[in-house]
Amino acid sequence: EEVFRAFPGLHGxxxxxYVALMTAILIFSSVTMVLAxxxxxxxxxRGVIKWLFFTVAGGLLFVGSQAWE
Numbered sequence: 001e002e003v004f005r006a007f008p009g010l011h012g013x014x015x016x017x018y019v020a021l022m023t024a025i026l027i028f029s030s031v032t033m034v035l036a037x038x039x040x041x042x043x044x045x046r047g048v049i050k051w052l053f054f055t056v057a058g059g060l061l062f063v064g065s066q067a068w069e
Contacts, residue, residue, distance in 0.1 A: 039051055
């Protein structure tokens, strides 16, 4: 029984490359959440909205990649 073994769009066996991409997406969305909180402390409403948008987008990408895997 094989679990996910190939990177999307590439031929070959790249399981760690895909895991690295998902990890980078997860870290990116965590960093953007920290930036949103920091913007909130500065009372920067536009900054909060911008960074929360990127946080949600990163989270959706991560969950989507988990579902696809």
